[in-house]
Amino acid sequence: MNYVEGLKARLRQGQPLPLPIDTLLRGLVPFFQAGMRWRLSRPCVRVDARVISFGNITVGGTGKTPAVIERAQREIQAGHTVAVLTRGYGTPNPGLPVVVPPRSDHPGLSAKIGDEPALIARCVSDAFIIKSPDRVAGARMAVHQCGCDTLILDDGFQYVMLERNENVLVIDASCPFGNGRLLPRGTLREPVTALSRATSLLLTRCDQARDLTATILRLRELCPAIPIRKTWHAPGSLWRLSDGAESALATWKGRKVNVACAIGHPEAFFRTVESLGMVIGERKVFPNHRGFSLEGLSGAPIIMTEKDAVRLVKAPPETYALGIRLMDFA
Numbered sequence: 001m002n003y004v005e006g007l008k009a010r011l012r013q014g015q016p017l018p019l020p021i022d023t024l025l026r027g028l029v030p031f032f033q034a035g036m037r038w039r040l041s042r043p044c045v046r047v048d049a050r051v052i053s054f055g056n057i058t059v060g061g062t063g064k065t066p067a068v069i070e071r072a073q074r075e076i077q078a079g080h081t082v083a084v085l086t087r088g089y090g091t092p093n094p095g096l097p098v099v100v101p102p103r104s105d106h107p108g109l110s111a112k113i114g115d116e117p118a119l120i121a122r123c124v125s126d127a128f129i130i131k132s133p134d135r136v137a138g139a140r141m142a143v144h145q146c147g148c149d150t151l152i153l154d155d156g157f158q159y160v161m162l163e164r165n166e167n168v169l170v171i172d173a174s175c176p177f178g179n180g181r182l183l184p185r186g187t188l189r190e191p192v193t194a195l196s197r198a199t200s201l202l203l204t205r206c207d208q209a210r211d212l213t214a215t216i217l218r219l220r221e222l223c224p225a226i227p228i229r230k231t232w233h234a235p236g237s238l239w240r241l242s243d244g245a246e247s248a249l250a251t252w253k254g255r256k257v258n259v260a261c262a263i264g265h266p267e268a269f270f271r272t273v274e275s276l277g278m279v280i281g282e283r284k285v286f287p288n289h290r291g292f293s294l295e296g297l298s299g300a301p302i303i304m305t306e307k308d309a310v311r312l313v314k315a316p317p318e319t320y321a322l323g324i325r326l327m328d329f330a
Contacts, residue, residue, distance in 0.1 A: 005287060012060060012187055014179035025185035032183045036158065036190055044163040047139045050080075050150045051164040054202075055157025057171065057194060058178040058187045061264025061288065063204035063233055064170040065116045065307065066326040068154050071168075072124040080150040083142035084124070086117040087155060088131035097132035097141045110311040116154070118310040127152075135162050157197070158189055169198035173209035173230075174268060176218070192222055200227045205268055206329035207232040229328070235276060236323040238303070241315045253277030258297040260304050262286035273303055273322065294319065 010017060017025070052071060056062045068084065075082045088098070091114050098113060103125050110118040113131040121129045128146050132138035135153060139162055142148040153162060157169055178187030195201070201219060206212055212230070219228060238247045256279045261269050266285045273280060281300050286292035294302060294316060301318040309321035 008287075011185070012179065022185070028184050029182050033190075039158070039160050042161060045136045045139075045161055046163040047136075047143050047151070049139070049143050049148055050166075051139065051153055051162060052150070052166040052168065053153040053156035053159075053162075053164040054168045054170055055153075055155055055159075057157065057169060057189055057192070058175070059183065059189060059264070060178070060187060061268070062170045062172040063265075063268075063326075064155070065119060066233060066324060067168070067170055067202055067204070067231075068152055069120055069123045070326045072120065072127050072152055075150045075152070076124065076126050081128075081146070081148045082124075082126070082150045082152060083128035083130050083138075083146055083148040084117065084120050084152045084154055085135050085138045085142065085156075086114060086120075086129065086131050087133050087135070088114040088117060089155075090114060091131070093133055097130050097134075097138045099141065099146065100129040100131075101146075102126045102128060108313065115307050115311050119307050120154070122306075122310060135159050157194075160197075167197055167199045168202055169195060169200070170202045170204060171219075172205050172265065172268070173203045173212055173215055174205045175265070176203075176215050195219070195223045195226070198223065198226055200229065203228060203230045203329075204326070205232060206230045208268060208271055231326050232329045233272065233324040234327040235272060236325055238320040238322055241309055241312060241319045241321060242317055247320065249276055255279065256281050256300045257303045258282040258284075258300050260284040260286075260292060260294055260297060260302060261308055262288060262292045263305055263307060264288045269305055269322075272324070278303070 054064055054068050056064060072082050072084055100113060100121055109121060113129060117129050128142060128148060130138040130142050139151055142151055177192060182188045209215060235249055237249060254277055258281050259273055282297055301320060303320050303322055306321045306323055
C-alpha cells in the first residue's frame with residue numbers, strides 16, 4: 001500500500017492524520033460543501049418516466065449495488081421497461097451516453113461501463129444500462145430512444161439535477177456516518193441533515209452493526225417520518241470464474257482461502273467470508289474500482305466479490321466469486 005492509499009485508509013477508519021495534511025483537508029471542507037449547495041440551488045429536470053434514485057451519504061461501499069439489482073428485478077417482474085443510469089466511474093467518457101441493451105454479451109463490459117454497472121447487467125439481463133456522466137442526457141435517451149418507463153438512478157443522492165419520484169438513501173449500519181467528518185477530511189459527502197431529502201432509508205449490513213438500536217434511534221431523531229428498511233447481504237453461493245459452476249457454501253466451512261477485493265468496504269467482505277466458516281490466509285486489498293492483480297496468492301482457492309469478478313478476463317483456475325442478495329433483517 002502506497003502512502004496516499006495509507007492516508008485514505010486512516011481517514012476512512014477515523015485515525016489521526018499528520019497535522020499539515022489534517023489542516024489542509026479541514027480548510028477544503030467549505031469549498032466541497034459550497035459545490036453541493038450550488039447544485040441544490042439549480043432547477044431540476046423532469047423526464048417522462050418514474051425515476052428511482054439510490055445513493056449514499058458517505059463515500060465507500062454501503063452495499064448499494066445489491067439494492068439496485070433487487071429493485072430493477074422487481075420492476076421488470078411488474079412489467080416495466082427499466083434502465084439503470086450510471087456515471088460509469090473510472091471508465092472513458094466518449095461524450096455521448098453509452099447504451100448497453102438487454103441480454104448483451106458481457107466479456108470486457110466492465111472496462112466500458114464500470115464494474116458495478118457490469119455486475120448489474122449480469123444480474124438483471126432484461127434491463128438497459130446507460131452510462132453517462134450527464135444523467136439527464138442518459139435519462140432522456142432511456143425514455144425517447146429505448147422506450148423505458150422506469151429509470152433507476154445509481155449513486156444519485158447528490159445528483160440533484162434529475163427530479164426523482166423516490167430518493168432511497170442507502171446507509172451501512174456497520175458504519176452509518178463514516179468517520180463523522182465531511183469531505184475531504186472525512187467520509188461524509190454531506191451533513192447528516194441531508195437525510196431529510198430521502199423518501200426512504202435502506203439500512204444494509206444490519207447483521208454487522210455494533211449497535212443497531214442506537215443507529216435507528218439516531219436516524220429517527222434526524223428524520224422521524226421517513227420509513228426505514230433493515231436488510232443484510234445474505235451469501236448465496238460461490239461460483240467459479242472459469243466455468244460458472246456453483247459450489248454450495250456448506251462445503252467450504254473450515255477451508256483455508258485467500259481473498260482479494262477492490263471495494264469501498266473490504267472489512268465487511270472479510271467478515272462475511274469468515275462468517276461462513278472459512279479461514280482466511282492471505283488478503284489483498286486494492287483501491288475501490290481500480291485494477292488489481294491476483295499474483296502472489298497461492299496455496300488456497302481465491303475468493304472475491306462478484307463486483308471484482310466481472311472485471312477479470314482471465315483468472316487462476318480455483319478463483320471463486322461470492323454471490324450475495326439483499327434480504328430483510330428481522
